[in-house]
Amino acid sequence: MNLRHVVAAISLALLLAGLGILPSCSSASCDGGGEGCPCTTGVECGRPPACTGWICDGTCHSFNERVGFRCMMDSCPGPDKCPGVCDGAGTCIGCLQDADCKPGHTCESGNVCSRCDDGVKNGDETDVDCGGSCPLCPGTCNVDADCPGGYCWDGLCARCDDGIQNGDETGIDCSNSGGRCPICFGPFCETNAECASGACEAGVCCAKPCPLCYDCGFPYGECVPRAYGTGDGKNAPDPTIVCAGNYMCDGKGRCALKYNQPCTQNEDCASESCVNGICN
Incomplete structure (x- = not known):
């Protein structure tokens, strides 16, 4: 066999291995290793497909890896290979049990792990493809930072300007003293x-x-x-919220003259009594 034939045989062996087809000595690919080919070590038998291996006892013999043996699948949602497990029959599948999947995900029908984009509420999701191990569902939260412009209260986002009573509010968009709004x-x-x-x-x-x-x-x-007599303009600590000068509150919501101040009519006085031009 010349060099051209050797190269062709090796190439064919690698191609068949990649397709999961094990060559045998009855074919021209035996020089690349395969089932029934002579060998001194398993390496000479070639690269086995996922979930299979070689035993060399002078001749190459294939075997199936045990159930649950970790493998890499070609058929994945993305462009890259993804982790799987062997089914014991020589095939790499997504899962056999929940423990084969990432935390929070479950093994679904068809031996595939649940995903955050499969359009189904599964795993530890709280709604379709959100919550749990997946991204937060709209309006839900774990911390205040999950709620732009608002705060997190019992797992839900609330705002002090959303027009509804929620969070720790005791009225619409307002709280008691010490509250968030x-x-x-x-x-x-x-x-x-x-x-x-x-x-x-x-x-x-x-x-x-x-x-x-x-x-x-x-x-x-x-x-x-305010009560009668309060709001004394001379004695109050804050004149901006009381009557000015010689006035005080009359108990009916207005500033009027205090006792013993000059007046012209009863209405001028907080006491509503103007006698001889003096409030009494």
Whole structure:
């Protein structure tokens, strides 16, 4: 046999091995190794297909690898080979049991492992092709970072501007003091920005800004008149929320003159009593 014949025989042997066809000594490919060919080591028998091997006892004999032996499959979803297991009959398949698949995935009919793009709710998925070991399902989360512009609460994304009551909200897009969203109504606030309404009145979130001589009524957040005699313009620590000068709140929501101040009519006085030009 000349060199050309040797090269052709070896090439044919490798091709047949790749196709899963084991050559034998009855064919011209015996020089490349194969079933029944003479050998001194298994290497001389050639490269076996997946899930088969060679025994050399002077002659090449093929055998099937044991069930569950790890192999590499050619028929994969992507362009590359992927892991599989031997079925004991000389074929490399995707799986025989769930343990043959990646964590969170299961062995499905047809001996294939579940995937995150197979269009079926399987494995540990919480919906079709999402959740569990697969990417998060829309609107679900594990941490705040999973929720753009919002926060994670009991596995679901919530926002303080989505127009619905969710997350730790006690009203639509607002929470109690210490919650994740602006305060609905009630204590304790320091700035308007802390309140859903944008109105922090004397440390209480109110439904709207309250005028002079009104306070925010807890817990409903409505503006109610301040008590008679409060809002003294001279003695109050913060003159921006009380009456000016010699005025005080009259208990009905307006600033009026204090006791012993000059007046012209009853309505001028917080007491609603103007006698001889003096509030009494």
